[in-house]
Amino acid sequence: MRAPLSWLREYVDLPAGETGRDVQERLVSAGLEVERVEQLGAGLKGPLVVGKVLAIEELTGFKKPIRFCQVDVGTANGTGEPQNIVCGATNFHVGDKVVVILPGGVLPGDFQISARKTYGRTSEGMICSTSELGMGDTVSNSLGGDGIIVLPPEHEAGTDAIELLELVDEVLDIAVTPDRGYCMSMRGIARETATAYGLPLRDPALLDVPAPNSYGYQVKVADPIGCDRFTARTVVNVDPEAASPIWLQRRLQKAGMRPVSLAVDITNYVMLELGQPLHAYDRNRLDGPIGVRRAQPGEKLTTLDGTQRALDPEDLVITDNSGPIGLAGVMGGANTEIADPVRDEQTGEVRGTSEIVIEAAHFDPVAVARTARRHRLSSEASKRFERGVDPQAASAAAQRTVDLLVLLAGGTAEAGVTEVITPSAPRTISIPADHPDRVAGTEYGRETVVRRLQQVGCDVYGADELVVTVPSWRPDLTDPNDLAEEVIRLEGYENLPSTLPKLPSGRGLTESQLLRRRVGRSLAGAGYVEVLSYPFVGDAVLDQLGLEPGDPRRRAVTLVNPLSDEEPAMRTTLLPGLLGTLRRNHGRGAQDLALFETGLVFQPTGDEPAPPKLTVDRRPTDEEIGALDAALPHQPVHAAVVLSGAREPQGWWGKGYPASWVDAVEAARTIAREAGVELIVRQDQYAPWHPGRCAALYVGDELVGHAGELHPRVIKAMNLPERTSAMELDLERLEQARGGPLRAPRVSTFPVATQDVALVVDTAVPAADVEAALRAGAGELLEDLRLFDVFSGEQIGEGKKSLAYALRFRATDRTLTAEEASAARDAAVVTAAERTGAVLRGA
C-alpha cells in the first residue's frame, strides 16, 4: 500500500514540518512496515507553469518532427509576451493547455533549463511530459500518456503547475502483513497515524447513508456465508465523456494505480480511501437481477483481463440472468464492464456508459483467497478481501462512490438503495484488565489498556475484567493476546523491559548430540573438511553409482515440486552430494581432497500411509501422533567421507602416500572410537565400491556401513579422480551400540616380554581373523599386539602371505619368565593355526 503524505494529511492534522521519514518512524514503531519513503518531485524547481499553445510551426528537414511553438505563459516570464519553445512531441494542438518550464527552472535529475539554440531556433524553455516531471510512467488519459501533458482547458495560462499537478509529495510504501487488512486503505493508515501522534482522526467512512429500501437494483444472495453483505446503488445520467480531474488522477498515480476512466477511477479511489473494493456495472449490459452463488460445473467466465476461465464449483460468482458476470471479490467480467465512450462521427453523439450500478459487497476471505489462488489471479480487490475488509464500510463506500459520480460525472443518484445483509453480532473478547501487563512483563495499568484499545476502535466495558467489542475493520482481533499486542505495540515495543526467566537446570547436550560434535571434530582433526550438500538426487547419479535396480537406496522420497526435474528425490545415501562436491573442488584445481558430511538420509518403505488430518483445538492422542509419524520415512543420521589425491603429500620431509581404501576404513574407526564402540571390519562386495577393496563395517553382528575404494566404473561414470575412496555409516546404529561406562585398565609396572611371530596364511584369510585368533589364544598375559609386516613372495609360496606380529606380554603381579612368555606365544600360534590355518613361518 502506497500512502501519499498529502493525502494522509486530509484525515490527520499532522504538524506542518513533519516529513515522510518522521511519519515512517512513528508507523514502524507502531507495527506498520514502511519499507521506504519515496520523494516525488525531488529536485524540481520552477518556474513551471500552465501555458496556452498560440501557434505551431512545423520545422522540416530534420530526422524527426520538430515544432516551433509560441506559448502564452501569462506573466510568468515577466514580460507577458509569448514564449518561443522548440518541441519534439506532436500530441498537442493550437489552443491546448500544456505545462511549460521556463529558463532558470530545474527538472528532476538536475536538468537545468536555459534559453538555448536548437534546430536553428532559440528555445526559451520546454513543454513537459509526465516522465520529465517524475510523475511516474503509469499514466494515460488526459494527463498525457507517454507524450506531452495536455491539461483540461479551464486552467489559466501562467498558473503554477507544481501546485496544480501536486508534483512535490512524499509517498510511504507500506508492506501490509496479512493480519492488517484495514491498512490496505488510507483510512486504516490514517487511523494508525492519528494514534501514533495522539491526534484525532477524520474518519472518511463517517458518511450519511440513506436507509435501504425495496426499489434499488435487485440483488439475490444465494450463498450468505460466501457473501454476508451486498450493497447496490445506481447512478444515472452519467456523462460518458467526463474525465477524471487532475487531483483524482494524481492520487491514483501516487498510490501506484493507473487512471483509466472516470467511473473506474472513482471506484479505485474509494477502494484506496476506504479499503472497500467496489465494482461498477453498466446497467444496460446487466440482464436481470444480480445474484451471488457458487459456480456450477462447466461454467465459464471471461474476466476483465480478457482471459476465459473455467470455473470451479467452489468459486463464488456474481451472476445475472446470463450466468456468471464476475468472480466475486477477485475480478469482474468483461461483458458488463463500463464501456469506453465512442463518438459517432456522423451525429457527433457520444455513446458510452451513462447508467451505473455500483456493487459494494463483503465476501468470505477464504473463498476469495482460494479462487484467487486457483485462477492465479491476484487483484487489488482479492488482496483486500483475503486480508479482511470492514463489512460495515460497504454502504459508506457505495455512498462515497455515488457522491463522486454525481460530483464529477454529472450523474444523478437514484433513490433505490439495496442492502442484502446477513446479520452478525459484533465480536466481543473478555480479558482481565491486566492481561496486556502479564503478556508484556511490565505495568501499563487499566487506564492505559482501555485507552489504547479505544484508540484501536474497540468499545471497552468492565473494571477488572474487560469486555472488549472489536471494531468491524479488525477481523484479526479474536483472542486475548491480539488485544494485548495492540496495547503493547501502541505503548511501544521499544519500551519493553529486558529481563531473563529463571530456568530449571538443563541436562546439556544429549549423548547423540555430543557424539556428532566429537565425530565432526575428530574427522576435521584428521584432515577432513566438512561439507553440507543439498539432499536432492535423481536416477542419473544412482545409475552412476552402479546401484542395482532393486537396491533399497533407489527407494526414495520424491518431491511434487522439485527445483529440478533431474533431481526429484531425497537422498538415501550421503555419497552423491559428497562426491559431487569432491568433483567440484577437483574441477577447481584442488588435488588432495578429504571431505566429510554428517546429515539425515531418507529411507522410505514405500508403504507409508498418508498422515491424518488432525484438529488443533486439543492435543492429538498418542495414536494420532503415531499416525502422523507413521507417514514419515525413516530419517537416520549418516556420516560419510570421501577422499582422493594424496593423503599425505610428498615434500622436503620425504615421500607422501596416496589416499586409499585404508584411509576410508580408518575414518570409520575414528568415528567408532568417538562412539566408544568396537568396529569389526569384514571383506565385502557392495556398490559403489571396488569389489576387491570394499569393507563391511560391523558393530557386533550389526552392519553399520561400508568403506573402501570406489569401483573404477563409478569413478569413470562420475568423472572422479582415480582411486577415489569413500566411507559411509549409520551414526545412529553406532550410538545405540554404545555400552556403559568404560572399565579402566590395570596398569602393570612389571617389565614387558616381547615376542615376534610371523605366520603364513592363505591370501584370502583376513588379517583381522588372524589377529582375533592370536588374541584369543594368547590369553590374559597379552598386553598388546601389533601387525608390523605383511609380505608375500616366492619364499612364502603361491597364494600365501606372511603376517608378522609383535606380541607384548606382561603380568599384573610378577615379572614374566621367558618360558611363560613363550608359552603364551605358542598358545596364540596354536589358536591361529586352528582357526585360520596359519603356519609359523620357518617352522
Place this chain on the structure above:
Amino acid sequence: MSAPNKSYDPVEVEALKPEEIERMRDEAIAAFAAAADLDALHEAKVAHTGDRSPLALANREIGALPPHAKAEAGKRVGQARGAVNKALAARKEQLEAERDARVLVEEAVDVTLPYERRPAGARHPLTTLSDRIADVFVAMGYEVAEGPEIEAEWFNFDALNIAADHPARTMQDTFFVNAGQANGRRVGTGSASGDVVLRTHTSPVQVRSLLDREPPVYVICPGRVYRTDELDATHTPVFNQVELLAVDEGLTMADLKGTLDHMVQALFGEGMRTRLRPNYFPFTEPSAEMDMVCYVCRGDSVGNPDRPCRTCSSEGWIELGGCGMVNPRVLTACGVDPDKYSGFAFGFGIERMLMFRHNVEDMRDIVEGDVRFTLPFGMEI
C-alpha cells in the same frame, strides 16, 4: 708392589723427589693442555693418570719408604695427582663444550620450513556457528531439540496456527512430498488426509518438544529447513535455522527481550542489544521482528555519510529474524493449558548471521563446499 725395604734410603728414591713429582705434574698438565680433542685428551689421561703413569708408579714407591718419610711423600704425590685430575676435568669440560658447540651448529636446521604433511581439516562454519549459538543457550539451561526434516503438515503448519487457507501459507514456498505409491499431492480440502512436506522452518520441532515434554519447556531447535527458492547470491533452497522456545508459567515479552539481548551479547560482545518491531506471524501473538545493533558500527554510521557502514548499510541495525509470544492456540494444539502457561519463541537463519558476522558476500560460497572457503574457519567459530 715391593715390600718396605728397611735398608733403603728414601732420599735416594729418585721418583719421589719433590722436583720429580713437580715435573710429572707439570708434564701431565701440559699434555692435557696440548690435547686438541677429546680423543687426544683420553690418550693423555691414560698416559698421565692411568695405572702405568709416572705419578701412579711414584705413588707405589711410597710404601717402601720408612714411616717418617711416608707422610711427606704421600702428601706431595696426592697434591700432584689432585692438581692433575683438576686440570684434566677442566680441559675435558672445555673440550666437551667446544665439541657440543660444534655439533649443535652442525645440527642446526631451518625451522621456518613448512610442514604440510597432514593438512588440517575443518568443520563447516554453519555447523560451528550453530553449535556456538546452541552453547549460549545450553549454558542458560536450554536443551537442544531436533526433529525430522521430512515432516507431516500438521506439525509444520496446522499446529502452528497456520490454517490451510491462511495467507501465511503463501508466504512460504513449500516442497511437497509425493504420497506413497499414489504419486500425487492430495490437493484440495476434500481429502481426509494431510500432506507431507520438507519442513519450511524448525518450528515443528517446537511442537514436538511441547508434545514430548511436560512444561516448563526450554529448548533450542537448530536444523536444516527447505523452501523453494533458487540458489543465488542471497537465497538457498536448503538453509539452517535456529529457533528457541520457552514455555513456563509467567513468561513475558520482557523475558523474550532479555533473552535476545543476552544472545547478541554472547555472540557479538558486550554492549550489544536488540530492538523489537511489531510484525505478524500466525504462531506468535504478539509478534515482532527483531533487529540487533550493528556490531561493526554500533549505529555510528547512521546519518554519518563520512563513515558509511557496509554491514548494516548505515542503518545502524541488522535484521535478525522473527519472534513473539507463543500463540495460545499453538499451546492448545500441543495440549498445554494456555491459561496456566505462556511462552516466547524466536527464530533466525544461520546463513544470514554467518554472512554478516563473517563478511560473506555470496551465499553460494556457503553452499558449494569449496574447501578454500571452509578451511580458514577451522574447528571453532
